[in-house]
Amino acid sequence: MIRNPILPGFNPDPSICRVGEDYYIATSTFEWYPGVQIHHSRDLVNWTLVARPLNRPDLLDMRGNPDSGGIWAPCLSYADGLFWLVYTDVKRLEGSFKDAHNYITTCDRIDGDWSERIYVNSSGFDPSLFHDENGRKWFVNMQWNHRGTGTGRNPAHDAFDGILLQEWNPDAGLTGEITNIYPGTERGLTEAPHLFKRDGWYYLTTAEGGTGYEHAVTLARSRDIRGPYETHPAAHVITTRDAPDHPIQRTGHGQYVETPDGAVYHTFLMGRPLPGRICPLGRETGIERCVWGADGWLYLEEGGTVPREEVPAPKGAERQAAKPIIRDFADGTLPDEFQWLRTPYPDRLFRVEPGSLILTGRESIGSWFEKSLVARRQEHHAYRAETTLDFAPEHYQQAAGLITYYNRYKFHAAFVTDDGAGVRVLQVLSCHDSYPGGALKPLGPRAKLAEGPVQIAVEVDGLTQTFLYRQNDSAWQPLGAPLDASPISDEGAPGEHQSFTGAFVGMVCFDTSGAGREARFTRFAYAGQGAA
The missing domain is CATH 2.115.10.20 (Glycosyl hydrolase domain; family 43)
Incomplete structure (x- = not known):
């Protein structure tokens, strides 16, 4: 069938x-x-x-x-x-x-x-x-x-x-x-x-x-x-x-x-x-x-x-079961399921080295020109995605992390950034249909990070999602309270006939200072829960 x-x-x-x-x-x-x-x-x-x-x-x-x-x-x-x-x-x-x-x-x-x-x-x-x-x-x-x-x-x-x-x-x-x-x-x-x-x-x-x-x-x-x-x-x-x-x-x-x-x-x-x-x-x-x-x-x-x-299928065939996808970028190429936005010049946004996807911070998430965001489609109503990120911001205008994204005014993201006082933190920033007409919304507490890479995950279950993080193989911790995932959908504002794509999950980096700060991602995993 x-x-x-x-x-x-x-x-x-x-x-x-x-x-x-x-x-x-x-x-x-x-x-x-x-x-x-x-x-x-x-x-x-x-x-x-x-x-x-x-x-x-x-x-x-x-x-x-x-x-x-x-x-x-x-x-x-x-x-x-x-x-x-x-x-x-x-x-x-x-x-x-x-x-x-x-x-x-x-x-x-x-x-x-x-x-x-x-x-x-x-x-x-x-x-x-x-x-x-x-x-x-x-x-x-x-x-x-x-x-x-x-x-x-x-x-x-x-x-x-x-x-x-x-x-x-x-x-x-x-x-x-x-x-x-x-x-x-x-x-x-x-x-x-x-x-x-x-x-x-x-x-x-x-x-x-x-x-x-x-x-x-x-x-x-x-x-x-x-x-x-x-x-x-x-x-x-x-x-x-x-x-x-x-x-x-x-x-x-x-x-x-x-x-x-x-x-x-x-x-x-x-x-x-x-x-x-x-x-x-x-x-x-x-x-x-x-x-x-x-x-x-x-x-x-x-x-x-x-x-x-x-x-009924035209001839006997068994549907192949979906398997968890784990990418370590070992072969130095971008896996097929990933895409980026708008530009035919991706070398301005990212490069793949054996074992790493390196994003160069460019314009903001609201940009229609150069946005360093590499993501894959959400294919299940419930899934878990996680990534490993090595990023050392020098200023609050520099940020990188894991994002659930529909478009420039419908997303949730867990960003590694500078708190403005020289402290590296992990912070959730969201848009609930307020962008570009309003400000970004920081949600929940900031998590102070130790030196070194950080693992960030997101668990989506229907219309709820939760970010988690850990360092040095410690236990996973939630980053704030569960979030409403409904804006990241076709029906999120402005609504039918104006939103035509679908939800993505992926890796993002921006540097609105213009310095082009780089973020190194060494792993990305996606696993659907239940039927596709």
Whole structure:
């Protein structure tokens, strides 16, 4: 059986493609670098991260991008002996405008060096590329209407103005007329278009209802690629809007795929809320088995629109159990699960030496440019992470430690710093939606440290987290009282439609004096508690 989610933790907007016996899923990474995660599987059950292709300046530079900007909704396809990756780099997302630029890059190997990006357009986000059987290629994306007079149907979001289609050629770029092929349903906020063809029909998958609890996968079809498109008899193939007690929620934004023997599946974005509808793991990737009805429409295998937690796999496979991950950086490389923020020049932020990850203190945690933070996704509702840190601050403007992080105004961190009087201390600093409008909040007592390295841990259990510390292999001690972890979630302010990523845990260092003080981390461990 396949157990949802297949990609736990922050892995939204899944675009799936099959090449022979191999399946690949590309997901959004927003402001995290390198851009786009691509996972591989041969059984739809077990998935391995194999590439983050947008890994150099000529493909992606997000310095200055806002929180939840950056890479939105990639589309991965395979044609003409190449993998094709279409993606959006969002430079602004608040207010009436969306500065969203769409690009294409290709590679003959999923884990190879991808070609320099080709600019396509900026008329809207969520682009995808459809390779027709006659060799023609078609580019689709949602259209953004900054005037707020579009077809979105939701008064708060009527800037959504339908799905645009235009022919695209690798040599000539976009050519021919632009056609608005689909305005969407009454659910509104129509986005995430993907085309596929079957039995002479062009099928258009879209996402509707926003990224929250109204979310849905909508299907339409036409005999002509330019339309008109008729909507599915049930409108939505996947949605959990009317199943509020189901453990899987926020379902939408996915793509159709067939197995070599003709079984059909559809990926979808999903969330697993804790009480109070809080999703610290962000938007994850799920998959459902589907069937084709006698009417030529796609339906979930067991009917209805609510996806299952367990789904039959296309062939026998056993899900590999997750194991605790311990990193000692012995081979001098950054482990695959870690990312940093925005910049294509990571050597300014960190370096890896055999046995150590060394962070160079740069700008504050609120920076959109150079922030020395290296972290991994939270993949479990309960987990423990710990690190070993050697850091000697000379001033209170220098700090390093362990952080649970969503974005620049939603985090808890246990920092080694100077207390302003030359004493090295360990102190919790937090933001509860007050940053940048308010001050950082020190929580709990300071712990005076002896010389030498310090071990810092965090234990997260649902919506509660506790920092702990020790030195010289002494007993672990809590650093202050348990903390409210709910702000480190999608639903923490400013709320739905503005927070699109997920919780991370990792290592951080800043030096707002400009001296570039270094922090040496010699170990990092992560262990999930219970099911993923």
